[in-house]
Amino acid sequence: MMRGLPAKVSMFASAAIGWLVATAAHATELPAVIPVPAHMEWRTGVFAIRADTRVAIPRDSGAARVAGYFADLMQKTRGLRLQFGSAARPIVFELHKGTEAAKSNPESYTLDVSPTRIVLSASDPRGLFYAAVTLWQLTTSGPAADTISVPAVHIVDSPRFAWRGMLLDSARHYQSPEFILQFIDWMALHKLNVFHWHLTDDQAWRLEIKKYPRLTGVGAWRVPAGAAPAADIDPATGKPRLYGGFYSQDTVRKIVAHAAERNITVVPEIDLPGHATAAVVAYPRLASIVPAPAAVPSDWGVYFNLYNADEGTLEFLENVLTEVVQLFPGQFVHIGGDEAVKDQWKASPRIQERMRQLGVANEADLQRYFIERIGKFLTRHHRRLIGWDEILEGGIPHDAAIMSWRGVDGAYSAAAAGHDAVLSPSPTLYFDNRQSATDTQPGRGHVTSLEDVYKFDPMPASLAPDQRQHILGLQANIWTEHIRTEKRVEYMAFPRVAAVAEVGWSPAASLNWNDFLARLPEQRRRYESMGITAYPGASQVEDASRPVAGLSSHQLKSCTDKVLLSLEDDAPLNGPRAAFLVDIMNPCWIYPAADLTADRSLQAAVGQVPFNFQLGADIHSIKLTPPQTPYGELEVRLDNCDGERVATLSLQPALANNGVTRLPAASIARRAGKHDLCLKFTQRSLDPMWVIDRVRLE
Numbered sequence: 065m066m067r068g069l070p071a072k073v074s075m076f077a078s079a080a081i082g083w084l085v086a087t088a089a090h091a092t093e094l095p096a097v098i099p100v101p102a103h104m105e106w107r108t109g110v111f112a113i114r115a116d117t118r119v120a121i122p123r124d125s126g127a128a129r130v131a132g133y134f135a136d137l138m139q140k141t142r143g144l145r146l147q148f149g150s151a152a153r154p155i156v157f158e159l160h161k162g163t164e165a166a167k168s169n170p171e172s173y174t175l176d177v178s179p180t181r182i183v184l185s186a187s188d189p190r191g192l193f194y195a196a197v198t199l200w201q202l203t204t205s206g207p208a209a210d211t212i213s214v215p216a217v218h219i220v221d222s223p224r225f226a227w228r229g230m231l232l233d234s235a236r237h238y239q240s241p242e243f244i245l246q247f248i249d250w251m252a253l254h255k256l257n258v259f260h261w262h263l264t265d266d267q268a269w270r271l272e273i274k275k276y277p278r279l280t281g282v283g284a285w286r287v288p289a290g291a292a293p294a295a296d297i298d299p300a301t302g303k304p305r306l307y308g309g310f311y312s313q314d315t316v317r318k319i320v321a322h323a324a325e326r327n328i329t330v331v332p333e334i335d336l337p338g339h340a341t342a343a344v345v346a347y348p349r350l351a352s353i354v355p356a357p358a359a360v361p362s363d364w365g366v367y368f369n370l371y372n373a374d375e376g377t378l379e380f381l382e383n384v385l386t387e388v389v390q391l392f393p394g395q396f397v398h399i400g401g402d403e404a405v406k407d408q409w410k411a412s413p414r415i416q417e418r419m420r421q422l423g424v425a426n427e428a429d430l431q432r433y434f435i436e437r438i439g440k441f442l443t444r445h446h447r448r449l450i451g452w453d454e455i456l457e458g459g460i461p462h463d464a465a466i467m468s469w470r471g472v473d474g475a476y477s478a479a480a481a482g483h484d485a486v487l488s489p490s491p492t493l494y495f496d497n498r499q500s501a502t503d504t505q506p507g508r509g510h511v512t513s514l515e516d517v518y519k520f521d522p523m524p525a526s527l528a529p530d531q532r533q534h535i536l537g538l539q540a541n542i543w544t545e546h547i548r549t550e551k552r553v554e555y556m557a558f559p560r561v562a563a564v565a566e567v568g569w570s571p572a573a574s575l576n577w578n579d580f581l582a583r584l585p586e587q588r589r590r591y592e593s594m595g596i597t598a599y600p601g602a603s604q605v606e607d608a609s610r611p612v613a614g615l616s617s618h619q620l621k622s623c624t625d626k627v628l629l630s631l632e633d634d635a636p637l638n639g640p641r642a643a644f645l646v647d648i649m650n651p652c653w654i655y656p657a658a659d660l661t662a663d664r665s666l667q668a669a670v671g672q673v674p675f676n677f678q679l680g681a682d683i684h685s686i687k688l689t690p691p692q693t694p695y696g697e698l699e700v701r702l703d704n705c706d707g708e709r710v711a712t713l714s715l716q717p718a719l720a721n722n723g724v725t726r727l728p729a730a731s732i733a734r735r736a737g738k739h740d741l742c743l744k745f746t747q748r749s750l751d752p753m754w755v756i757d758r759v760r761l762e
């Protein structure tokens with residue numbers, strides 16, 4: 065009936081964690097709870113949930129809502145339609161308001177399963193909700209059946225951190241409202257409670273604002289980068305087809321209500337004063353340069369487009385936020401504040417004049433003026449400001465909170481200065497990074513493994529007590545520059561979501577990587593039953609991509625690893641596209657230790673991808689090798705990239721193909737020993753960038 069863990073795994077877990085040692089007799093059959101509860105004692109016997117089991121009708125409306133949620137969840141995921149009513153062996157949802165328990169953490173709960181009844185109890189519907197989630201996890205270990213056996217257990221549980229978040233970037237790529245609702249469901253089943261919704265950026269404005277319809281009418285649409293999308297003409301307009309979408313206010317209200325029912329607060333992000341390109345394209349009067357950019361752009365990286373500092377622009381932002389606070393009832397509004405490069409403010413006589421009027425000494429102070437002004441607005445609307453750690457540099461309102469992304473120091477200095485802080489450090493909690501070195505999907509090239517996430521320590525011992533009290537919690541971010549589809553959001557999120565959930569919820573003393581790993585297979589089965597496409601794990605990916613035909617770009621070595629990205633091809637427009645691991649600052653690969661003791665033939669498949677990166681002055685450090693022919697070449701050099709050229713493959717056959725092209729083979733004459741081969745393209749300009757798909761030596 066209940067699935068048995070492999071003996072090896074249960075021994076592992078038994079040695080690792082107390083509750084399994086205590087009940088080693090049935091350690092092989094216990095369901096896996098993630099995040100692991102603060103206190104859990106397995107007891108003897110089971111409660112059988114059957115057709116005649118009844119959910120006792122709760123007296124409290126909050127408890128009734130949670131009970132209804134649980135019954136729905138059981139029907140959707142276990143095919144069991146639970147009836148409400150009285151029965152000899154009931155499932156009881158209890159809220160104890162006004163008691164001692166009510167003074168404790170509202171997210172805490174107890175769950176008691178005995179052979180005769182199940183009792184979920186809490187002082188607040190939030191805690192009761194988590195009791196329901198835990199009970200649900202206790203029912204998912206076997207196949208759907210008429211009778212589900214829940215082992216007897218006593219759980220007293222409460223979260224370690226109040227902020228357990230996920231950011232989803234809906235600006236760089238758009239996800240449907242249906243997906244967002246589902247994503248929120250999945251977060252709730254991990255006891256995560258903050259959905260940070262990144263709604264505006266250079267590449268799109270996704271939130272309907274009634275007063276400013278062009279924000280979404282214009283700002284939500286762009287032509288994707290690359291030759292393939294540029295050639296994809298929309299018959300309705302005779303111009304390249306636009307990519308995009310936005311969330312109407314009705315949709316947002318539905319999402320916010322859906323989240324609230326699952327104890328998730330939606331924190332909207334309206335990024336300012338930078339990351340503003342889509343907005344200034346929609347309303348050029350907001351721009352810091354004249355003329356304002358004409359089209360919503362499709363490059364990744366940091367644009368220099370900031371809002372100007374006119375009074376009218378600040379009023380625009382306040383009007384936007386007036387609608388934002390009506391839509392999002394949560395305490396916090398995220399105002400970005402990151403990566404606001406000040407060149408446009410420095411260069412604009414009008415903005416310099418405005419700075420004199422405002423009496424601010426420099427551009428950093430002007431950003432501070434922005435943040436203070438927006439902070440005061442939010443205070444008037446009984447909200448708190450939260451922003452990326454850059455806003456610390458200008459000084460911030462005393463109740464403002466910091467979200468630290470450039471490592472963790474921003475959060476710890478904010479906490480030392482008396483500000484609340486959320487930890488969201490790159491690269492550990494940036495889930496757009498690959499999950500293993502063998503992962504060939506698109507994403508940032510850095511590897512942030514499940515273990516890296518699990519072992520992230522939000523509260524190092526070095527943190528002083530007065531800093532500790534300001535650490536609200538942690539959050540993982542799914543930026544979507546390289547995550548074009550919803551399926552790939554799932555792939556990047558899961559199972560790392562489970563790790564961040566456990567680090568955010570469970571007591572530090574209960575965190576144990578091997579024990580977590582032992583519980584993961586069951587979590588993966590839950591994902592399967594919910595239709596989540598999770599990253600399968602490095603070993604599975606390795607098996608699937610075993611090099612049957614040479615080495616892929618992901619298996620070759622990069623020459624320098626400076627800005628490593630797993631970049632998706634822009635073609636074909638429909639169907640699967642290749643992804644190439646490339647250092648965009650130095651597109652160059654090493655085929656390691658090639659045996660050249662016999663004459664060899666080198667085959668290469670190559671692609672070309674748009675060079676759509678805003679790199680500022682760094683772009684000048686990219687060195688191009690001029691081609692010898694009008695077509696360009698792939699050059700192969702011996703031992704290193706300055707070594708003897710041993711083969712040259714013309715790119716002529718690939719020029720007209722936006723997808724992957726296999727070039728005619730080149731021969732390499734024999735010589736003694738093994739040699740690294742450096743593979744590098746010649747080209748006159750950066751765009752498009754040539755990339756290796758695969759190389760084979762025979």
Ligand code: ACM
Binds near residue numbers: 403
């Ligand atoms: C960020 O990654 N710019 C917050």
